[in-house]
Amino acid sequence: MGAGLSAIWPTPGPSHARTLVGVDRNSPRFQTVTGLVAISSGAAFTLTWIVDIVVLSEYVPAASLATWLPVILTGPLTAVIALGLPRSAGLVTRVVAAVAASMTLTVWCLATDADLQWWGALESCGLLFLAVRTTASSWLPARATVYTLVVATTILMLPLRSGSWNAFVGGGYVLTVALSVCVAVGCAIRAQERRRERAVHDVRQAERLALARDLHDLIAHHMTGIIVQAHAALSVQATAPHKLEPILRTIAGSGTRTLESMRRLVRVLREDNHAALRPGDLLTELGDLVSAYSAAGDDGTVRAARLEVTAAARTVVLSPEIEISVERLVREALTNVGRHAPGARATVRLDADSEWLRVMVTNTAPFHRATAPVGGRGGFGLLGLRERLEALDGTFGVGPTAEGGWQVEAAFPLSAPTDLKTARPTLV
Template identity: 60%
Template sequence: MDWHLPFTPAVKRLITVCGLLAFALTWLADIVLLARSPDPFHTATNWLPILVTGPVATLAALETRFSPPLLRRIWVVVVMSLALSCVSIAAPQHGSSWGALESAGLVVLVLRTTAQTPRTATAAASAAALSFAVLTLPVRRGSWSAIVGGGYVLTVALAVAITLGCAMRAQEARRRRAITDVRQAERLALARDLHDLIAHHMTGIIVQAHAATAVYPTAPDKVEPILRNIAQAGTETLESMRRLVRVLREDNHTALRPGDLLSELSELTASHSAPAAAGASPCAARLEATAAARTAHLSPEVEISVYRVVQEALTNIRRHAPGAQAGVRLDADDTWLWVRVTNTAAPKRTPSPAGGHGGFGLIGLRERIEALDGTFRSGPLPDGGWEVEAALPLPTSAPGQGAFHPPGTHRPSDRG
């Protein structure tokens, strides 16, 4: 499970720097107290929490690409901390240290295991073991005042850490449920679109079949072209039906009428360029389609998916980067159709976009595109803008053939 905090990358970096600074200052305070003791290295239980178990607990609480799994780190730290506490209890020695850095590392581990461990039972067991290790730390001092006062402070710290961890865990569960709902809704929307377009094809087949029946007695030579058209329409319908069985379907839908994709995209980019409201930042969108994209034979579900990609991308540009310049580009080869929507950085910063953050439109687009055997990706550009790109197979390609070409890679239509 990953951290999914509603912060920008800059804020996340600031939180990381502040956390590292807090650990460093805590360790510095431990070292200063150790240096001020009369004989700092005479008692092992005095310097071990500061120079060994404290740094180990801190490293276990941090997350790097070289870190072992979280549960393994947790149990190693628990065993080390409890072993040192048991030694202090079994052989009390004057001057044993508590270890503020070790306490901080254990509390952060409680927060992390509560928030991030996938299984609830494992998270509860790990948090309980860590809490027990934390509450035994004041026993190392061997005085009732340290046990009572330290136990109170650590109990409050544990309560705060567990509460925050549970809140983050609940937020992650809500996020996952929302993603599941969005994916399911996108499957249903795709199924409705396919159902309506298949009905459109079947209507055409029926009309042509009646026409062939009507003209056959008087003009038999005109029946053959009609039969070829019926065969082609039937093939396209079967291709759509193959995809239809992969998604669910609802009956309470409204009919959709297919139109010309480039005309609809032109209207969409024109409406995006129109001012949204008086005083709003002007937005400009440019549509570009290569000759291969204009002449490509697109299945109905691909046309609708391309329209949905452009529609969602332009909506996000207006919400998150008002005033930015947008570009829509269609490209194709013999097997794939690419649609790419990019925008420049916003002229001015928008602290709170209309409708707020945390939408799931891109998740729904990914679900729609992948249901059609395509690929989808989105991400920032080096100049501060954003990019959304989808690749969809053309009807002549078999599922799984071809590959997705990221921006900047060679495509057949890019040849000079």
């Protein structure tokens, strides 16, 4: 089913393969749209094929076997290729195969004077579909232009099969208009894709800069403590030297944590693709978020949520940057539940083992589907969370639940990546 939509929308690079203008390509809604496009495309090609057969059977008397070649051979072949089949073949391979088959038949007609009374509507539609594909592709502009010109030339040569000047002029005019529309559609899709890429880049850049600012503030906090403790050590050096050892141990621990935060900061700033405050007690802040969500919404909808924290999660020691990220993840997830699933019950759950902290926000199916999200449509909150999790060497996943609700899940490492003994958790 995915071939239909991918046939008219260029495939993104791996860095943003899941998100399209804030829409998850693996979400049920996107998969539904993909299936509808595939079904409608197949239906359109099938109806066009029936038109080909009816035209030759009813309106072209005594059609020769050669006249049937575009209907029984090149037409179906081009339609299958235009639908993105076989999926293992790339766009270049499919375009070359369709152009080669069509041009071979056209050149054969010119070389043998085999005048075809009908050049094939199905083949024409398939090639026009490929023209949209090549124009909208994510290739460099020069490469996309070359392939589009090749497909356009193949399309405009189709009327030559008739051997009639009038048919060539009339058919060429119709195909030129259709080709212009297809190229314009392809250019519009290509421009939209470029805008999406810029928007995704801006969101990633903003989130990484926000994380860098958070880490900068945390490093400043650690360094302030080190300086204060060092001054205290100098003060007691002469009068109470036996108190130096615990102070020096505290300084060493603070320095280690500062170095870890500094390494994260440098790694984030080195990546081309990004007024922070140190949060208070994480569980208290999460409790406040859940309580605020449970209050009645602006539209009078009563919302319910609860916070579940396992004993292991209560005793785990978290770095400040992970505390900040957990708070932001829960805030964004609850905000999305309130906007997209009015009346749904939400559950925030924290669990931990020796190496990972798992955070999961799940909501039930809404009582009714809002025609538009409350407060308007957002866009890039989940994308920003994914970028933040990746910068912290965590994992992130979203997806539907079996009961019709939605789930946002993340796993944060509790130690440095090189110290992890277990594989990354598999999320939704």
